[in-house]
Amino acid sequence: MTRFGYGVDATLAQDVRRAGGADAWFEKQLTRPGAFPDAAADQVRGWWPDLDRKPADLWQRQIQEIRGGWEVMDDYGRWLLVRRIRTRRPVLEKMTEFWEAMLHVPVSGDAHFTWRVDYGDTIRQHALGRFDQMLAATTTHPAMLIFLSAATSTKRAPNENLGRELLELHTLGAGNYSEDDVKASARILTGWHVDLWESWAASYVKEDHWTGRVKVRGFSDKNGSRDGREVTRDYLRYLAHHPDTAQRIAERLATKFVRDDPPPALVRRLAKVYLKNDTEIVPVLRALVASKEFRASAGRKLRDPSEDVVATYRALGVGIDRPSGEESGANAIVWQASTLGLSPHAWPRPDGTPVNDDIWASPARALGSMSMHWSMAGGWWPTGGVHYPKPTRWVPAKKSAKFSDLVDEVSRDLLHRPATKQLLATACLATGCRAKERIDRDHGLFQWGFPRLLAAVLDSPDHLAC
Known part of the structure; x- marks a missing residue:
């Protein structure tokens, strides 16, 4: 409940008891998250209207200096944090956060912010589904294309950024590909386009797709069609089902949910489950939680900054109202996380928010957490639109x-x-x-x-x- 959630509170404890215990609750969270009504979490989306504006509208509002992209992305962080405080579906939330960190598009960026909320929504739809389908949806998503310079990549000048990070960070892992693989990967991905700075519409431009034989590791294709969408799908499916990808995903899951030095035997078992089940995520999580290594790891992971903030609100039972100004608790919460080290998905590099503890295990983080706990224990900050418990x-x-x-x-x-x-x-x-x-x-x-x-x-x- 603590490892796959954001802190135990009375509602979560009641849900677990009603489900028949932690194991039954977890299984229900995996396979029937809709069985847990989540209206209190769903309603907060409307607190920040910019999250549902279209990309072109967001861009026009930025250039007209009505509201900048960084402000919209702060709202995105606020929405995520408040949603995590209120949710009764913490496993779905936790896995959405996990994949958003692995298939990372940072919230900062004058171009990709226009599509960033939709990108998070896309990952949420696949977070407990199949990795091969999620990889196809995220690799060709406008936010990812913009962030890694593939939105304007053409057959005349293939940009290698997305082709490389797809191999190194999203699938096979560092050291498991060659420079020739990167070039072929970039060529396969040409044709996917976003109309930057104008309509921000996403499209596929056949004239921009590089044609000719391509080979990446064990994948090869004649790639003779000007429409490269089918070869893209085949290529991404190959990568998602590769044993190196299975190993990388299993290791990251075990690092996040077991310990920083996950036992190799556990990683191998999880990778086998992943491949045996056609990249389905739920069977891997089921096997992870059933493992003796998971059971023995209680209390061995450190909450990251966002997790600490959310768990503190949940532990104290602090109520949060719809924001009425910048000092409202629902707005200030993103600054609390940032003060501890990182607001949601603000990690600037393509490698995404770390899942190992050592990045957060510092004196500065400890002091920051103590300061945040002290101010909330006393109800001193934030003060607008929040309700603290009394002695x-x-x-x-x-x-x-x-x-x-x-x-x-x-x-x-x-x-x-x-x-x-x-x-x-x-x-x-x-x-x-x-x-x-x-x-x-x-x-x-x-x-x-x-x-x-x-x-x-x-x-x-x-x-x-x-």
């Missing part, structure tokens, strides 16, 4: 409670697990309270010190790790 949620009105019991109750509420001895010791140090000390509503902890307790819980490995 009355935990401290009884007429009776006192031992501090150790209060820490345990807060831990069960925020983390859905009992407080450990280490967490109790940390809470005592953070607040100055003794384990057996009685806490009531006249106590200084209730009156002014409760943020220290909440922050101590949020700063703990039980929250930061998953």
Whole structure:
């Protein structure tokens, strides 16, 4: 639930119990995500109207200085974060995020921002489907074509950017192709076009397609037709089904969802499942979660900046209203993630947001997370259109409670697990309270010190790790 979600909250816990346990819940998330009504997550799309504008409209608004592309992309990040806070379909969200990072088109860019929201929607449609179909949809998508300079690539001057990254980052992996393979890959992909700076319409221009025999690894084709769409489809299907692609996808999945040094035996097993099931994603995830390696990995992954922000909102039960200004919580949330290191899909390079922990395991990140936890524990920022829980949620009105019991109750509420001895010791140090000390509503902890307790819980490995 924590590894394939964004933090346990009361609704998620209830969904798991109703499904019959974590395994049954996960299977339902994989095969019937629609069984979990998600209106609260779906409705937030309308909070940022620019997300549903057409590419040409977005571009005109930018050049007329009505609203810049970077502002629209900030809205995209906000929408993703708030959606993740509210969703009852976290597995679909998590896998959409995973593929958007692997098949990466950054949200920054004066040209491809026009198509970037549609690109994310396209990946969402395929996130629990088949990789070969997703690869075909993303490689020829206008956002990818623009980002990697294939939108204007022609037979007279084939641009190699997309052809190379398709091999290195999206399928086979570094070291598994030659420079001749890159040239042939680029030639196959000529003809796909986007009308830059004018209509932004996507099309296929037969006159721009390079013809003649092409060969990439074990794939070869006469490529005699001026319409290269069929050879593109055949080529992408070949890459999606290649054993090197299976190995690369299995390793990335195991790195993200198991540990940074995934056991080679697990990677091999996942790759076999991927190939045996015709690149279907669900059987691979099913095998991953059923593995002994996954079961033994609890608490060994670090939440990245966006995951930390989302999990903190969920843990505290912070309510978010439709934004009414820049300082609204629904708008400020993207700045919170950026302050910790990275807002959604803002990684500038083609290799995408890293799935290994070491990039986030730094003193600066730790201090940033502590600062964010502290400001939210106290309800100090953001303040517009957000609703923070009060100490009355935990401290009884007429009776006192031992501090150790209060820490345990807060831990069960925020983390859905009992407080450990280490967490109790940390809470005592953070607040100055003794384990057996009685806490009531006249106590200084209730009156002014409760943020220290909440922050101590949020700063703990039980929250930061998953």
